[in-house]
Amino acid sequence: MAKQKNIYVGIIMGSKSDWPTMEEAAKVLDEFGIGYEAEVVSAHRTPDKMIKYAESAKDRGLRLIIAGAGGAAHLPGMVASKTSLPVLGVPVKSRALDGLDSLLSIAQMPAGIPVATFAIGPAGAKNAALFAVAVLALEDKALAAKLEKFRSTQTKTVLKNPNPRA
Numbered sequence: 001m002a003k004q005k006n007i008y009v010g011i012i013m014g015s016k017s018d019w020p021t022m023e024e025a026a027k028v029l030d031e032f033g034i035g036y037e038a039e040v041v042s043a044h045r046t047p048d049k050m051i052k053y054a055e056s057a058k059d060r061g062l063r064l065i066i067a068g069a070g071g072a073a074h075l076p077g078m079v080a081s082k083t084s085l086p087v088l089g090v091p092v093k094s095r096a097l098d099g100l101d102s103l104l105s106i107a108q109m110p111a112g113i114p115v116a117t118f119a120i121g122p123a124g125a126k127n128a129a130l131f132a133v134a135v136l137a138l139e140d141k142a143l144a145a146k147l148e149k150f151r152s153t154q155t156k157t158v159l160k161n162p163n164p165r166a
């Protein structure tokens, strides 16, 4: 896998069917102007690719990996087992069990291999990306200012219209 300049976040997912959820992470990174790559990498259907992806991620310049999967959601944990980069896991809502299976598969990691686990579905994907922004902002003042602005705009928007009926 080739090195690409200014690509700091890898968004991976177990299937194309995860994209409507994971796209929410991509939208946030677009909004903050952060370079990312997005790709289907399946723990079960493309295990060799998954290992190569995880093993090469750091050398290729990635700083964080956002990994989404549904059902038997082994992708985030398996990727975390092959890289020391921070892995942010997004449980995708599954057809059979509404994503509770995804959530537990991602959250219940054995001690020693951490995966930061987010909410089920689009909110989780969005928050994983905001978390990645917060981590990258620790060493980027301009990005930190953008994040502060995002948060204050969000607060103002809610305060401006507290009427739940309007």
Ligand code: RP5
Pocket (backbone or CB within 6 Å): 013, 014, 015, 016, 017, 018, 042, 044, 068, 069, 070, 071, 072, 092
């Ligand atoms: C997982 O299986 C994927 O992450 C996806 O959420 C789920 C279903 O995949 P498809 O059958 O829709 O390809 O590996």
